[in-house]
Amino acid sequence: MFKVPDHQVAGHKAEAGKLGPLVDGSGLFYKPLQGDERGSNEVSFYTSFSSNAKIPKHIARFFPRFHGTQLLEASDGSGLQPHMVLQDLTFGWVNPSVMDIKIGSRTWGHQAPEDYIKKCLKKDRESTSVSLGFRISGLQAFGSKESGFWKPGKLEVKSLSADDVRLYLKRCVSSDVFGSKPDCAFASVVYGGSTGILSQLLELKEWFEDQTIYHFYACSILIMFEKEDVLNGKSSRAEVKLVDFAHVFEGKGVIDHNFLGGLCSLIKVISEILTTPEACVADGLLEDGQESQLGL
């Protein structure tokens, strides 16, 4: 009855005897609680968030629905373990393209233990988190029935530069997801429009400019869409979701400027793909530069 999710693109995976999330094939996603405080902190967040009357409905829809916790036979054979019962976000989707984008230039809360901060800071600096304000944690982009998915490996994703990230966000909405010269053929229908990705990100931004309840560190935005809908001339099903709340802290009256800054940077990148599609074709040629001082 329980199985490994088909469309997970980042995080721990329930494969080869490892501990990871499971799905039940009827719309629920079971995420094992991490043993340390991360597990209980994520449960605390879902519990607080799902009962918080101050969250507007149009914002709540960006979060997976939460159905409590449940003891379940863990995927690593360690017996009954507590799992969060969540909405299976890709339930009912056929060949979803999914990008997992970790938001924020900083993935650590400022009261975290020293060694944890050090580890995170290293990852933030080695990835595009510090430069771009976000990083790609994983992705799969559907090509065609024949070619299947483009799904870069963990190591490849880890070493992406800022220009790579922009290129990848273009490739995901291009005719040939495997090629390095994106045509951005589906950008306007997936990223654009009144119900597209950009418009959803702008709704989120408006909330983050105001909300001081939660600070979301190391949280991801999922960008999901069904390419086949686009190919069949149907309007694309495109959704933005937030996941991974093991490092959510109380906002204490301050906005989440770290998340907001990264979100604004993502918005800018996607806006540019929409407004300058002609830049897409030349993009394979861009060289990645180092940050430099201003030359006279």
Next chain:
Amino acid sequence: MFKVPDHQVAGHKAEAGKLGPLVDGSGLFYKPLQGDERGSNEVSFYTSFSSNAKIPKHIARFFPRFHGTQLLEASDGSGLQPHMVLQDLTFGWVNPSVMDIKIGSRTWGHQAPEDYIKKCLKKDRESTSVSLGFRISGLQAFGSKESGFWKPGKLEVKSLSADDVRLYLKRCVSSDVFGSKPDCAFASVVYGGSTGILSQLLELKEWFEDQTIYHFYACSILIMFEKEDVLNGKSSRAEVKLVDFAHVFEGKGVIDHNFLGGLCSLIKVISEILTTPEACVADGLLEDGQESQLGL
């Protein structure tokens, strides 16, 4: 002819034989170039910015006018030294209240030397930069002709908590700047209104959501206003200016999410002072909390 500026609230000061900026009493401010690359980098920024046709006029007005560099007898007696010739921002003001607010949760560019990053990160974490996204570097708030200015010392400013910072931003626009129970009597005329501080910050924000030319690390926003105008029933002269560009880097097509996040946080704090003035009175009582995980 040259003298120490009257209204400098942060940074190196030309006092007691030290090196610092000078004013000529007729509208110009002479800032000595720091000996290392910071000096030349700041000159590079001013040169680039003042000749950049892409900077809209309504944004350029937030920056001091630049009149090149000039050799000048340095304030520390070290002889002729190169100085940047800048607009003296408080020229013509009588008793300006000035807040120097360093923007961004991170004051270092990501290609800076390791020891410099370490030093900055420590300061960022010990101040409110990491928590609030900005910190007060210095301030003076005019009380009255009798009482003069409230000007907290360097050490006091250094150790402010997030709640202190919010309190100080209220005290600056209160009847009694020396008391710890602000009434925010002048908040609406200084911070509010179509030409007030908030409205200027929102103009800046709009530009930062889009501009990818420069990244401003360790740059300050000055909030300046003339309290006497308010007391005399004149509409307040209130201005936002940006200063300190020794750590400005090329944006390379990415928005300055670090500055933008901090700016949005400052905007939120000032908006709240305007929308909930009743919170002002109770504010002396707030206790400062630690960041905490979410309790169930």
